């Protein structure tokens with residue numbers, strides 16, 4: 079398939095995990111892809127993907143770095159059709175009870191800066207070009223944009239905030255730009271928690287955690303980053319989803335149809 083031939087995308091947080099899988103899938107569909115990524119090592123790894131990728135090192139919470147990623151992407155590939163936001167930090171399940179009160183200020187700013195403000199900045203910086211190309215935006219949400227216990231209050235609140243952003247921007251940018259989201263369930267990636275809470279060790283990729291995540295969803299699915307890319311490609315491709323805006327695809331093994339007495343009917 080080459081459903082995105084001649085299309086140009088910008089992916090924020092595309093250096094690893096779900097974002098990196100999306101970058102590779104977009105390239106596989108024929109797109110040219112700019113990436114805004116904080117880690118210099120991951121930027122170097124992205125450069126190895128060749129001429130279809132323009133990797134820009136920068137901080138997605140900074141307006142200037144979003145502007146740099148946008149202008150370098152358009153400078154390299156002449157246009158912009160798709161913005162995908164994948165940047166994100168988790169809170170390693172920091173429940174209210176365990177959240178030290180003196181750290182809330184800093185932790186709130188850290189997680190809302192990365193998980194919410196970066197999405198607002200990328201959207202603002204790319205909006206005019208996307209209006210011109212009649213393109214689309216795909217945000218990354220989470221099961222935590224729908225159901226409790228996929229994080230603590232800070233992560234949950236940040237993902238619900240992206241849901242609000244999505245609804246408003248989908249309204250404001252219609253009829254020119256479609257705005258949708260993907261809400262993955264727990265996935266084996268190296269996502270890290272918050273510096274402000276000393277949570278820089280990844281927790282999600284351990285076999286024990288994956289086994290636990292699998293047992294709670296009706297499809298008993300264990301997810302790698304690649305398992306979500308089909309949802310992104312569908313939303314990014316106007317030939318497949320031209321009438322779809324303001325929608326979130328839940329790629330989580332069916333958490334919305336979990337039973338109370340048993341997780342899944344056949345079990």
Ligand SMILES: NC(=O)c1ccc[n+]([C@@H]2O[C@H](COP(=O)([O-])OP(=O)(O)OC[C@H]3O[C@@H](n4cnc5c(N)ncnc54)[C@H](O)[C@@H]3O)[C@@H](O)[C@H]2O)c1
Pocket residue numbers: 090091092093094095096097114115116117120136137138139164165166167168192218219220221261262263264265266267268269270282303
């Ligand atoms: N892994 C999961 O279980 C899961 C579940 C639901 C939703 N998500 C969401 O998926 C998205 C991607 O997460 P992932 O699991 O692939 O983690 P990841 O850590 O592999 O990917 C996030 C990427 O963003 C980059 N990044 C972080 N802060 C940045 C910043 N300020 N500026 C630029 N780049 C920055 C990281 O270096 C990394 O490459 C996040 O929004 C996360 O909340 C993940």
